[in-house]
Amino acid sequence: MESPLLFLLLLHTVITITAASAQPHSNITLNSSLTTAIAGARNPSWLSPSGDFAFGLLPLPTNSSLFLLAIWFANLPNTTTVVWTPNRDNPLPPNSSVILTSDGRLSLRDPSGTEVWNPGSSAASYAAMLDTGDFVLVASDHSVLWESFSDPTDTILPTQTLSPNSKLVAKLSEDDFSDGKFKLAVQPDGDLVFYLVAVPTGFQYNSYWTSGTNTSNSSLVFDVSGSIHLISPTKALLTTLTSATTKSTSDFYHRGTLDSDGVFRHYVHPKPSAIAGAAAEWVIMDFKPADICTNMITSLGSGVCGFNSYCTYDTNKKVVCQCPVGYTWIDPNRAYMGCKHTFTMPSCISGVQSEGFQMVRVDNINFWGNDYDRLNPMTEADCEQQCLEDCFCATAIYDGQNNCWKKKLPLSNGVKASNVNGTAFMKLGNYDNLPIVNVTKKRIWLLPGFLALGGSVLLNIIVLYLTYMFLRASKRKQRHQLKDSILGPNLKAFTYKELEEATKSFGEELGRGACGTVYKGYLGPELTGTPYLAVKKLRDFQPEIDKEFANEVKSICQTHHKNLVRLLGYCNQDTNRLLVYEYMSNGSLASFLFNGIRPPWEQRVGIILGIARGLRYLHEECSTQIIHCDIKPQNVLLDVNFVPRISDFGLAKLLKKDQTRTNTGIRGTKGYVAPEWFRNAGISAKVDVYSFGVMVLEILFCRRNVEKDMDEEKALLTFWVSDCYNDGRIDALVEGDEEAMADMGRVQRFVMVALWCVQEEPAMRPTMGQVTQMLEGAVAINPVPPV
Numbered sequence: 001m002e003s004p005l006l007f008l009l010l011l012h013t014v015i016t017i018t019a020a021s022a023q024p025h026s027n028i029t030l031n032s033s034l035t036t037a038i039a040g041a042r043n044p045s046w047l048s049p050s051g052d053f054a055f056g057l058l059p060l061p062t063n064s065s066l067f068l069l070a071i072w073f074a075n076l077p078n079t080t081t082v083v084w085t086p087n088r089d090n091p092l093p094p095n096s097s098v099i100l101t102s103d104g105r106l107s108l109r110d111p112s113g114t115e116v117w118n119p120g121s122s123a124a125s126y127a128a129m130l131d132t133g134d135f136v137l138v139a140s141d142h143s144v145l146w147e148s149f150s151d152p153t154d155t156i157l158p159t160q161t162l163s164p165n166s167k168l169v170a171k172l173s174e175d176d177f178s179d180g181k182f183k184l185a186v187q188p189d190g191d192l193v194f195y196l197v198a199v200p201t202g203f204q205y206n207s208y209w210t211s212g213t214n215t216s217n218s219s220l221v222f223d224v225s226g227s228i229h230l231i232s233p234t235k236a237l238l239t240t241l242t243s244a245t246t247k248s249t250s251d252f253y254h255r256g257t258l259d260s261d262g263v264f265r266h267y268v269h270p271k272p273s274a275i276a277g278a279a280a281e282w283v284i285m286d287f288k289p290a291d292i293c294t295n296m297i298t299s300l301g302s303g304v305c306g307f308n309s310y311c312t313y314d315t316n317k318k319v320v321c322q323c324p325v326g327y328t329w330i331d332p333n334r335a336y337m338g339c340k341h342t343f344t345m346p347s348c349i350s351g352v353q354s355e356g357f358q359m360v361r362v363d364n365i366n367f368w369g370n371d372y373d374r375l376n377p378m379t380e381a382d383c384e385q386q387c388l389e390d391c392f393c394a395t396a397i398y399d400g401q402n403n404c405w406k407k408k409l410p411l412s413n414g415v416k417a418s419n420v421n422g423t424a425f426m427k428l429g430n431y432d433n434l435p436i437v438n439v440t441k442k443r444i445w446l447l448p449g450f451l452a453l454g455g456s457v458l459l460n461i462i463v464l465y466l467t468y469m470f471l472r473a474s475k476r477k478q479r480h481q482l483k484d485s486i487l488g489p490n491l492k493a494f495t496y497k498e499l500e501e502a503t504k505s506f507g508e509e510l511g512r513g514a515c516g517t518v519y520k521g522y523l524g525p526e527l528t529g530t531p532y533l534a535v536k537k538l539r540d541f542q543p544e545i546d547k548e549f550a551n552e553v554k555s556i557c558q559t560h561h562k563n564l565v566r567l568l569g570y571c572n573q574d575t576n577r578l579l580v581y582e583y584m585s586n587g588s589l590a591s592f593l594f595n596g597i598r599p600p601w602e603q604r605v606g607i608i609l610g611i612a613r614g615l616r617y618l619h620e621e622c623s624t625q626i627i628h629c630d631i632k633p634q635n636v637l638l639d640v641n642f643v644p645r646i647s648d649f650g651l652a653k654l655l656k657k658d659q660t661r662t663n664t665g666i667r668g669t670k671g672y673v674a675p676e677w678f679r680n681a682g683i684s685a686k687v688d689v690y691s692f693g694v695m696v697l698e699i700l701f702c703r704r705n706v707e708k709d710m711d712e713e714k715a716l717l718t719f720w721v722s723d724c725y726n727d728g729r730i731d732a733l734v735e736g737d738e739e740a741m742a743d744m745g746r747v748q749r750f751v752m753v754a755l756w757c758v759q760e761e762p763a764m765r766p767t768m769g770q771v772t773q774m775l776e777g778a779v780a781i782n783p784v785p786p787v
């Protein structure tokens with residue numbers, strides 16, 4: 001009993017080892033099998049006689065413990081290019097195998113031996129991997145029972161024919177082999193059609209390209225001269241899909257692949273034996289359709305790119321999908337899922353709802369379809385305003401012909417290209433993730449710290465007037481010239497052209513402020529670790545802005561702290577002033593806190609501590625003290641790990657350590673501004689401590705300092721917290737926040753620190769060093785005097 005079993009096992013092992021070795025196989029005999037390789041070992045395969053193609057089990061590029069049965073180019077030194085796979089939606093675990101059984105069936109089996117795929121033919125007498133890339137099962141009379149060419153995946157090879165009713169289906173993404181969003185169908189009515197399909201159900205949406213031919217039962221043929229044609233049943237040439245006839249199929253590998261971006265491309269790659277020194281990579285010779293971004297308009301589905309994203313091209317004409325300003329990927333690794341907005345859209349409960357929203361203009365963009373209203377005639381400005389005031393409207397497209405198209409979410413068929421006439425006005429929350437946006441001067445007039453000064457209307461008016469005079473007087477004093485010599489040695493000086501290219505001609509706006517606009521840029525990973533940059537373009541020709549530029553560059557270039565956004569470079573060319581910052585992928589603290597979802601407690605605690613350390617560094621650890629002057633959640637950005645990074649030193653004032661008076665204008669934003677700003681008194685680092693205190697309360701309780709819609713007693717957070725603190729009811733503040741309620745000791749400590757920070761008298765406020773120690777629990781905190 002024992003020895004036959006042992007023999008069989010041994011036989012199996014011997015066959016497996018023989019099969020797995022890299023010898024070219026001519027005929028694959030019955031009882032042959034391949035089993036997945038252990039990690040790092042050579043992929044088990046059956047090679048074609050020339051060694052050009054391999055049939056075997058290949059690990060996924062994204063997960064080496066999942067395997068595809070595949071045919072691939074085996075002779076390319078640096079890449080594995082898969083041309084066929086039957087189990088792309090169902091990759092298998094280790095110890096899976098493919099067997100040509102003793103009764104002539106090809107069978108793909110999981111580790112338990114259960115068959116998961118077979119090509120549906122039996123009684124083969126042998127199989128062969130041919131030099132064309134075709135894998136065949138052959139009967140004893142030499143007829144072909146089945147071939148991989150008859151069951152294509154996303155690629156067609158020379159000598160292969162796609163018969164009527166066959167199709168190619170693109171991969172989902174470059175790295176994800178599962179069924180994707182695009183299909184090329186050879187229809188029995190003779191039309192060759194590209195379709196958009198739903199993932200994962202495969203529902204067929206509209207077509208985005210068709211050959212327009214109508215000869216029944218036509219086939220798509222890849223001939224050996226290097227052209228892909230549609231031919232009639234009588235072999236008449238109907239149309240040519242792609243062609244690379246200058247590259248012979250004897251010296252070059254050819255393939256036509258429906259790529260994951262929906263474009264069918266004809267690639268060539270020099271064979272190793274041919275033409276030494278030729279580019280050892282796949283080169284695109286031809287492709288269809290010519291302009292997929294503008295060709296694709298579907299009534300259902302998202303279009304080429306996912307919902308709320310738009311289609312554009314990189315410099316190599318490759319399709320790229322991007323999220324518009326105010327939107328971010330639902331899953332950055334799966335762009336086809338589309339983008340989500342990073343702010344709360346108006347709820348429409350109260351009808352007109354423009355408060356708290358702004359419109360951002362994007363040129364040469366359109367989102368086709370999904371209009372719910374068309375206004376005509378309309379000016380551009382009216383179009384923008386109409387959408388802002390309409391709570392249903394997410395984006396309005398002004399088409400340059402007096403039409404204003406209003407659109408709801410999700411946006412579909414997005415395209416941005418120089419030949420697109422539409423201008424979009426995209427609605428954004430004011431607390432959207434707009435990194436490095438300055439406060440507009442207008443907002444300063446709105447009720448800055450007045451509530452903190454008491455309720456008298458007369459007093460408010462007097463303060464308002466004084467503030468105005470103070471601002472005017474101080475603005476006139478600012479005159480300075482930028483000298484390049486003050487710039488630090490580690491900064492990169494960019495040319496304007498470099499930044500223009502990096503931002504795709506300043507195409508993607510991240511935010512806009514009083515002195516400039518911030519754009520998303522791409523410069524490649526070597527500079528920052530992430531490939532993105534935030535490029536702040538300052539407006540031209542204003543000497544005051546020139547001064548600002550000098551200040552900003554000077555003060556940031558010597559700071560290095562993990563809680564500060566790093567300045568990477570600048571451009572100071574002709575009339576152009578630009579600053580280049582690290583790009584912070586998680587947006588601003590404001591959008592993180594105020595988007596309606598309460599972030600985890602521990603994360604909020606970490607953010608408070610991080611900001612405190614960043615500020616302590618600016619105030620106490622730099623060689624020259626830096627006062628930020630505009631600390632608020634919009635100016636704290638979150639990096640990929642949600643570490644808080646203080647940004648926007650644009651108007652920060654450099655102070656010698658002993659200096660307490662300044663003559664700059666008021667910076668800062670309502671609700672965060674320390675009262676001494678309004679007294680024309682000395683401005684010290686304590687203004688930041690005040691703003692920090694306000695912000696700590698906002699982070700603790702996930703609401704803005706000023707909430708006009710709340711009950712009067714709760715409308716101003718600083719007042720409400722101090723009332724609750726004085727009445728011993730801190731628990732009322734964290735109602736509903738179970739994580740915080742479980743950590744009341746820390747809530748109490750942080751509230752006390754915050755209340756010390758917002759003391760009216762600057763001298764009463766602690767320094768950031770003391771604040772950090774108190775927050776960390778390193779020192780005891782005195783009871784807070786009533787505010």
Ligand SMILES: *[C@@H]1O[C@H](CO)[C@@H](O)[C@H](O)[C@H]1NC(C)=O
Nearest residue numbers: 026027028125126128140142
């Ligand atoms: C493969 O097997 C068939 C049938 O056994 C035989 O006729 C043919 O010559 C073999 N081909 C090669 C290349 O060995």
Ligand SMILES: *[C@@H]1O[C@H](CO)[C@@H](O)[C@H](O)[C@H]1NC(C)=O
Nearest residue numbers: 062063064065066091092093
């Ligand atoms: C790879 O796939 C296996 C099986 O699905 C899964 O358990 C594992 O987590 C995956 N590994 C990675 C790195 O995704």
Ligand SMILES: *[C@@H]1O[C@H](CO)[C@@H](O)[C@H](O)[C@H]1NC(C)=O
Nearest residue numbers: 035038065093094095096111
């Ligand atoms: C695969 O099989 C080998 C030998 O049969 C065994 O040692 C190994 O544990 C198996 N691996 C898995 C993941 O089942």
Ligand SMILES: *[C@@H]1O[C@H](CO)[C@@H](O)[C@H](O)[C@H]1NC(C)=O
Nearest residue numbers: 008029030031032101102103
């Ligand atoms: C395949 O293996 C079975 C037993 O495992 C044996 O009976 C059969 O003869 C083998 N067939 C070939 C063609 O080797």
Ligand SMILES: *[C@@H]1O[C@H](CO)[C@@H](O)[C@H](O)[C@H]1NC(C)=O
Nearest residue numbers: 189190211212213214215216
């Ligand atoms: C097929 O196409 C030709 C030329 O485009 C046209 O003249 C003819 O009417 C079409 N035939 C049918 C059946 O649609």
Ligand SMILES: *[C@@H]1O[C@H](CO)[C@@H](O)[C@H](O)[C@H]1NC(C)=O
Nearest residue numbers: 164188189215216217218233
């Ligand atoms: C196309 O092919 C199908 C299947 O082979 C056949 O039934 C049909 O008659 C053909 N149509 C024409 C117009 O030749």
Ligand SMILES: *[C@@H]1O[C@H](CO)[C@@H](O)[C@H](O)[C@H]1NC(C)=O
Nearest residue numbers: 076077078079279280281282
């Ligand atoms: C391919 O790999 C070889 C050896 O690693 C290298 O010399 C060559 O530059 C690579 N070619 C390409 C196109 O990356």
Ligand SMILES: *[C@@H]1O[C@H](CO)[C@@H](O)[C@H](O)[C@H]1NC(C)=O
Nearest residue numbers: 294399400401419420421422
């Ligand atoms: C854009 O407008 C120009 C001039 O009005 C027109 O010629 C062109 O066709 C339009 N482009 C598109 C894509 O509609």
